[in-house]
Amino acid sequence: GAVVSQHPSRVICKSGTSVKIECRSLDFQATTMFWYRQFPKQSLMLMATSNEGSKATYEQGVEKDKFLINHASLTLSTLTVTSAHPEDSSFYICSARGWTGDGYTFGSGTRLTVV
Amino acid sequence: DQQVKQNSPSLSVQEGRISILNCDYTNSMFDYFLWYKKYPAEGPTFLISISSIKDKNEDGRFTVFLNKSAKHLSLHIVPSQPGDSAVYFCAARGERNYGQNFVFGPGTRLSVLP
Numbered sequence: 001g002a003v004v005s006q007h008p009s010r011v012i013c014k015s016g017t018s019v020k021i022e023c024r025s026l027d028f029q030a031t032t033m034f035w036y037r038q039f040p041k042q043s044l045m046l047m048a049t050s051n052e053g054s055k056a057t058y059e060q061g062v063e064k065d066k067f068l069i070n071h072a073s074l075t076l077s078t079l080t081v082t083s084a085h086p087e088d089s090s091f092y093i094c095s096a097r098g099w100t101g102d103g104y105t106f107g108s109g110t111r112l113t114v115v
Numbered sequence: 116d117q118q119v120k121q122n123s124p125s126l127s128v129q130e131g132r133i134s135i136l137n138c139d140y141t142n143s144m145f146d147y148f149l150w151y152k153k154y155p156a157e158g159p160t161f162l163i164s165i166s167s168i169k170d171k172n173e174d175g176r177f178t179v180f181l182n183k184s185a186k187h188l189s190l191h192i193v194p195s196q197p198g199d200s201a202v203y204f205c206a207a208r209g210e211r212n213y214g215q216n217f218v219f220g221p222g223t224r225l226s227v228l229p
Contacts, residue, residue, distance in 0.1 A: 004158075046217070105161065
């Protein structure tokens with residue numbers, strides 16, 4: 001089945017530093033990947049849609065200069081949280097359309113803690 | 116305004132019994148719906164989907180029912196197993212970027228008691 005690998009699973013960084021999260025589709029080509037954020041006890045919130053070879057489409061209220069998304073190949077999309085602050089601490093999840101076409105395959109998520 | 120609602124934040128069911136998780140939506144343009152299951156600190160896992168041309172879709176122990184006139188769908192799990200204990204999200208396809216965006220409900224935490 002379709003597998004999406006997300007790395008790292010957990011990261012702690014200092015305030016003001018940048019953190020990069022990788023999302024890879026292991027056995028299929030993902031022309032489109034999605035980045036979500038989940039606050040504690042809340043639902044998944046779509047942050048941006050990432051298309052291979054073009055600029056990401058950000059949802060309203062998401063700062064594109066703070067959350068840099070790069071989708072350089074059909075199997076890799078990265079999310080970089082720049083100049084991280086404690087309020088950026090959250091659970092970030094990527095997803096890609098599964099090869100079955102039905103539903104989406106999610107990565108395992110990244111728990112970011114900014115101290 | 117929340118377009119996808121799951122009004123029960125939690126549900127407890129005895130093992131072997133039926134679990135019924137409900138989801139309501141407000142956008143009549145939604146035409147494709149998904150259910151996801153999520154364990155703590157893991158990404159969601161796709162369970163089952165349904166398009167608006169159907170009113171029922173079944174996959175093993177999981178059945179999703181869609182009532183378009185009521186803008187309501189439900190997920191039935193029969194029989195419920197302890198391993199089904201997780202948070203279940205209902206998602207609907209957004210009207211923008213047709214075929215790509217999904218709007219998620221807030222989730223319902225299911226606890227299946229042995």
